[in-house]
Amino acid sequence: MSPVRRPLVRVLPLLLSALLAGCGAPAPRDxxxxxxxxxxxxxxxxxxxxxxxxxxxxxxxxxxxxxxxxxxxxxxxxxxxxxxxxxxxxxxxxxxxxxxxxxxxxxxxxxxxxxxxLPQLWDQGPVAVVRGVHSLVLGVGQDAGTLSAIAAEADRAVPAVSKAWPGPWAGRAVVLVPGSVDRMAQLLGRPAAEYRGMGAVTTGRVGAAAAPADRVVVNPEGWSELSPAGRAVVLTHEVTHVATRAATTAITPLWLSEGFADWAAYRAGPATPEQAAPALARAVRRGDVPGELPGARDFAFGGDPEALARAYEGSWLACRMIAERWGEAALVDLYGRAGREPWPVAVRGALGVDPAALTEDWRQALREEFR
Known part of the structure; x- marks a missing residue:
């Protein structure tokens, strides 16, 4: 069984960023x-x-x-x-x-x-604060033990991410923990059904422009259902999105963004492809090898859960293959190039192959992994 329910990470509008603007000359004030x-x-x-x-x-x-x-x-x-x-x-x-x-x-x-x-976390009640070594956890309606445990997990995630992503980033994480999945949905301005069963999501603006820190928003209900290993994977995945945000742009393939985050999360752990990619293993063994790397539509929430799981698993295994075949530095280079160069140019520059060859190498790696 997979140790973690796959998180659907969206590039959401920044939680705290609805600006008011005025036009024209101000009216006289009485x-x-x-x-x-x-x-x-x-x-x-x-x-x-x-x-x-x-x-x-x-x-x-x-x-x-x-x-x-x-x-x-x-x-x-x-x-x-x-x-x-x-x-x-x-x-x-x-x-x-x-x-x-x-x-x-x-x-x-x-x-x-x-x-x-969008409301602020404190609109939902008094905010409890736990400061970790690398993290700041803000919660409403949560006991101190839960918030301290999340801070400890974030403190483990941050250095793990820094080892996987050598690019510049703040090396700190802000984690918000609302009282329920419904309260989480209020903060994010989305239906609660989109987050049920998920451990956490990350909010933030893509690109390198100056912006407030990303917020990792924990779903307390989904979090409580995760194993310790699953919690580590989920939070490391989300913190990776925080670390790579400045290098991520609208042209970064979603599979690369999600696959890299999972690669960082599983990188130092004991999980095997058989354990962490069960949906894809079943598909490949019945002869259903994907014809192409996952597209943005494959990550759409609300469809077939197996298809969504295969998209995440396939993305992770693609990044894992790149790191093993070309080296971790090449994977990091590909990520950086993919946010600023056309995809064919980025692949050739980082790996020395064209996109079609990369896709075929990945498909063959899946066949060999799940014989």
Missing amino acids: GAERDIREAVADWSRTPPAQLAGIPLEGWEYEVSAVGRDGAGATARAELRYRLAGYDAAAAGSAREVRLTRDGGRWRVTGDRAAPGA
Whole structure:
């Protein structure tokens, strides 16, 4: 049996990045609007109590619009902040701040995600914080033991990833642990059904531009069903996505991104292809050898689970074959080239063969592995 349910990793819009933008000249502000803006500014100078312990810096709300309704008011604002030691750039969150008139002064009474924006973890309750050597774990509705165990797993994953990926990266991981798969889905803005049975996903922007740190978001329900070996594979896989994000672009083949993450996760472990690729082994032995490397459509969630498993397994075995035949440095070189060069150019430059030859080598390796 495979030691881990295959995680479907999507390049999701950054969890904390819905920005508000205005156009044209600002409208004149009356005295009440100025007072409301000042009230928000005064209130926002200190992060709320449920964020105590989170290493925040640069915390500020920038009001973009104010609306009044009777004795109350609503300010649309952009929250900007960084996790000190983790975020290379400020994270953003579109917020809606509620105020009421109290004794002649405006007072903030509530703060939530703006309509259409993704909520923050702390919108779901007080945040518990566990700091690891290489990790920062933030959780809501989780006991300290669970968060500490996840931090320990992340601390093991980070150096394992650094050995597999010698390219530059921060060498740290931020892990969010919501209270349930439904709460996870709220943070990611997707249906909960997409994440059931999965251990974790990674959010982030691809490319090398400055951006807040990626967040690994754990599904506590899927995580609890994993074996210790499965947890190690899942978290190392996700942290690999964090490490390789700057080298990953829209032209990076999805099979290479997913296969490399699994290669890094299985690289130092005892799992054999028979153990880690059971779906593909069954297919090859019945004569169903894939004709081509997995395409993006093969990773689509909601289809045949066996087909999805074969896509992940085949991608891992392709990367494993490249590392064994051409060397680990060549696999890393291929990954870097694939994000900036056309695929045929990247393959020839890193491996000295054309894509058709690489595909045929992989197909033959599958036949030999699963006779």
